[in-house]
Amino acid sequence: MENNKILEINNLSVEFLSDGSVVRAVNGVSFSLKKGETLGIVGESGSGKSVTLNTILRLTESPSAVMRGEILYNGRDIFRMRKSELFKIRGKEITMIFQEPMTSLNPVLKIGGQIAETIYLHEHVGKEEANNRVLELLKQVELPNAGKRMDDYPHQLSGGMRQRVMIAMALACKPQILLADEPTTALDVTIQAQILALLRKLKREYDMSMILVTHDMGVIAEIAERVIVFYGGCVAEDAPTLELFNNPLHPYTRKLFGCIPRIDTQPNRLSVIEGNVPDPARLPEGCLFHPRCDRAAGRCRKEVPPLSEISPGHFAACHFSVH
Amino acid sequence: MGRYIARRLLIAIPTVIGVFLAVYFIIRLIPGDPAAIMLGAKATDEQIEMFRRQQGLDEPLSVQLGIALRNFMTGDLGVSIVSKRPVMALILERLPRTVELALWGIGLASVTGVILGVTAAVFRGRWPDYLITGASTLGMSLPSFYIALMLLTLFAVQLRWIPVIAVEGPGVSRFKTLFAPVLTMVIGNSALTLRTTRSSILEIMRENFIKTARAKGLDEWAVLFRHALKDAAIPIITVIGYNLAGCFGGAIIIETVFSRPGIGLLLIDAVNARDYAVVQGTSAFISIALIAVNLLTDAVYGLVDPRIRVEAAGG
Structure with a gap:
C-alpha cells in the first residue's frame, strides 16, 4: 500500500515572519496523494491551501519563511534535497499552474x-x-x-x-504530478468548464496525479476524487468526494455547503458563516473553528481536535464528529 | 513604426529652430562686442568699424537673424570669426573626441550601473546592498566638475599617470587621454542607472511570471538574467538614454577640466570669444544630437518590449 503514495506530506507547517509578528499560514498539515489520483483542496482565502501547494515545490522559500515537517516525493524529502536536485524536479516531475493566467x-x-x-x-x-x-x-x-x-x-x-x-x-516534460493553484478562478464560467474538461482529459492521457486547489465546491465536484477541506492552515476534513458531499462531518464543511445556492430548493436567503477566517498572526486556542461554530463546547476552546478516521477513508478534525 | 518615427522627426524641426532662436538671442545678451574682443585692446575705432561691416555685424538684428536662419536651414552654419574656418568643419573635426568620450563614458557607466544594480537587488538588505546604494548616493551628489578636478589632481598631478592636457602625443596613448574623463562620467552617470536597475529588478521579482520561471526549474541566476532583466529593461533604458542625452552637456565641463579638445571645449571657447557662429552652430548640433538620442531610446523600447511595438504600430 505504502508505495502507492506518490506524495506524502507529514506535519507541514509554514510560518512567515513579518514586522516582528509570526504569521502561521500552515499549521501541521498531513495528507497524501496516491498515484493517478486527483485530489481537491478547498478552503477560504487565507486558509493556507495555496501556501501548502506552493511549498511542495519550495516556492514559498524566502529568508522570512520558516518551514517544518516533511514532504516526501517517492519517499524522498523535498525539504532535504539540494537545490540542484530540486531544480530537476521542478518543471519536470512536479509542475504547477497558477491562478493568474494574465500575469x-x-x-x-x-x-x-x-x-x-x-x-x-x-x-x-x-x-x-x-x-x-x-x-x-x-x-x-x-x-x-x-x-x-x-x-x-x-x-x-x-x-x-x-x-x-x-x-x-x-x-x-510529462510530469508525475500537476499542481493546479486555482486554475480557473480568474476565468469566465464557460472558459472555466473548458479548462476543467481539458485538465481531466490530459490527466488521463498523461497518467498524472493532480492536486487542485480551489475555493469552489463546484470545481471540486467536477474533477476531484478526494477532497481535503482546509481551515486556518489545518486540515478540517479529508474524504472521498462523493462521501464528503453526502455526509460532511466537520461543522465547517457543513456550513460551507450551506453557502452554496441550490437550484432544487426554495429561494431562501443563502446562509452565511458568521465571523471571519482566523487571522494567521493571532490564531485562537483549541479548535480553530470554535469561535464560529454552533456546537462549540468548553473542550473545543482548549483542546485541538486531532484529525481522526471516523469511517474508512473519511477523516475529520472535530471533537463531536466521532459520535 | 516608420510612420511613428517620421512624426517624431517632424516634431523635432520646430524644436531645433526654437533652440537656434534661443541661443541666438541669449548669446547676444552677453556683454562684449565680438569685434572689440577679436581685434584686441589696441584696435582703433575705424578698424573695429571695418571688421563689423565685413562680418555683417552692422546690419540690424532682424536682418542678421534672417540671414543666419536661412543659412542654417540650408545646412550652412557660417564661418568662425576667430579661426576663419567653416563652423561645420570645426564641429566635424572635434566631434570624434566627444563621441568617443560619450560612448565609452555612458557605455561603461551603464554596464557598471546594471551590474551593481543587479548585485544590490540580489543582496537586498544585506551589506553589499548597503555598500552599493551608499556609494551611489555619493556618486549622485558629487558634481561632475568636482569629480573631474579630484581625478585630475590625483592622476595627473600626484601620480603623473596621465597628462594634464588630454591630447595624444609622444608617450601619451589614447587610453591615457580617455581614462580620467571616462572615469568622471562613469562615477557621475552609473549611480542613477544602478538605482533604477535595483528598484526595477526588485519590482519585477515580485511578479507572478517569476514564480512560473522558478517552477520550471530555472536556478536563480537564470530567473534573473533570462527573465527579470529583460522585463526590468524599460526604466533602465530610459535612464541610459537620459544619461546619454545629458552627457553632451556634461562633456562641456569634463572637456574643459581635462583640456580635451571636443565639442564641449569648442563651445566654451567660442562663448568666451563671442564667436557667434560657432556658439550657434555647436548648440544647434548638440540639440540635434539630443533629439536623435531620444528617438533612438524610443526605438529600443520597441525592441525590448513587444507591447510597445503594438502601440506604436497602432498610433
Whole structure:
C-alpha cells in the first residue's frame, strides 16, 4: 500500500515572519496523494491551501519563511534535497499552474519560447525537435491556430488561451504530478468548464496525479476524487468526494455547503458563516473553528481536535464528529 | 513604426529652430562686442568699424537673424570669426573626441550601473546592498566638475599617470587621454542607472511570471538574467538614454577640466570669444544630437518590449 503514495506530506507547517509578528499560514498539515489520483483542496482565502501547494515545490522559500515537517516525493524529502536536485524536479516531475493566467507568463517573451525553455532545461533536444514538441503540446491543450500562435506574445492571447499555454508548459516534460493553484478562478464560467474538461482529459492521457486547489465546491465536484477541506492552515476534513458531499462531518464543511445556492430548493436567503477566517498572526486556542461554530463546547476552546478516521477513508478534525 | 518615427522627426524641426532662436538671442545678451574682443585692446575705432561691416555685424538684428536662419536651414552654419574656418568643419573635426568620450563614458557607466544594480537587488538588505546604494548616493551628489578636478589632481598631478592636457602625443596613448574623463562620467552617470536597475529588478521579482520561471526549474541566476532583466529593461533604458542625452552637456565641463579638445571645449571657447557662429552652430548640433538620442531610446523600447511595438504600430 505504502508505495502507492506518490506524495506524502507529514506535519507541514509554514510560518512567515513579518514586522516582528509570526504569521502561521500552515499549521501541521498531513495528507497524501496516491498515484493517478486527483485530489481537491478547498478552503477560504487565507486558509493556507495555496501556501501548502506552493511549498511542495519550495516556492514559498524566502529568508522570512520558516518551514517544518516533511514532504516526501517517492519517499524522498523535498525539504532535504539540494537545490540542484530540486531544480530537476521542478518543471519536470512536479509542475504547477497558477491562478493568474494574465500575469503568469513573461510578457516580453514569445509563448513558444517560454514552453521550449522548460524542454531545453530538462532534456537534451535540438531546436527542431523542441519546436515540434511545443506545437504538439499547444495542439493538445486545444489552442486555436497553434502553429501561428507559437510566435505570439502573451498580451496577444485571452485569459483562457494563456491558461492553456500555462498547462502546455506544465505538461512539457510529462510530469508525475500537476499542481493546479486555482486554475480557473480568474476565468469566465464557460472558459472555466473548458479548462476543467481539458485538465481531466490530459490527466488521463498523461497518467498524472493532480492536486487542485480551489475555493469552489463546484470545481471540486467536477474533477476531484478526494477532497481535503482546509481551515486556518489545518486540515478540517479529508474524504472521498462523493462521501464528503453526502455526509460532511466537520461543522465547517457543513456550513460551507450551506453557502452554496441550490437550484432544487426554495429561494431562501443563502446562509452565511458568521465571523471571519482566523487571522494567521493571532490564531485562537483549541479548535480553530470554535469561535464560529454552533456546537462549540468548553473542550473545543482548549483542546485541538486531532484529525481522526471516523469511517474508512473519511477523516475529520472535530471533537463531536466521532459520535 | 516608420510612420511613428517620421512624426517624431517632424516634431523635432520646430524644436531645433526654437533652440537656434534661443541661443541666438541669449548669446547676444552677453556683454562684449565680438569685434572689440577679436581685434584686441589696441584696435582703433575705424578698424573695429571695418571688421563689423565685413562680418555683417552692422546690419540690424532682424536682418542678421534672417540671414543666419536661412543659412542654417540650408545646412550652412557660417564661418568662425576667430579661426576663419567653416563652423561645420570645426564641429566635424572635434566631434570624434566627444563621441568617443560619450560612448565609452555612458557605455561603461551603464554596464557598471546594471551590474551593481543587479548585485544590490540580489543582496537586498544585506551589506553589499548597503555598500552599493551608499556609494551611489555619493556618486549622485558629487558634481561632475568636482569629480573631474579630484581625478585630475590625483592622476595627473600626484601620480603623473596621465597628462594634464588630454591630447595624444609622444608617450601619451589614447587610453591615457580617455581614462580620467571616462572615469568622471562613469562615477557621475552609473549611480542613477544602478538605482533604477535595483528598484526595477526588485519590482519585477515580485511578479507572478517569476514564480512560473522558478517552477520550471530555472536556478536563480537564470530567473534573473533570462527573465527579470529583460522585463526590468524599460526604466533602465530610459535612464541610459537620459544619461546619454545629458552627457553632451556634461562633456562641456569634463572637456574643459581635462583640456580635451571636443565639442564641449569648442563651445566654451567660442562663448568666451563671442564667436557667434560657432556658439550657434555647436548648440544647434548638440540639440540635434539630443533629439536623435531620444528617438533612438524610443526605438529600443520597441525592441525590448513587444507591447510597445503594438502601440506604436497602432498610433
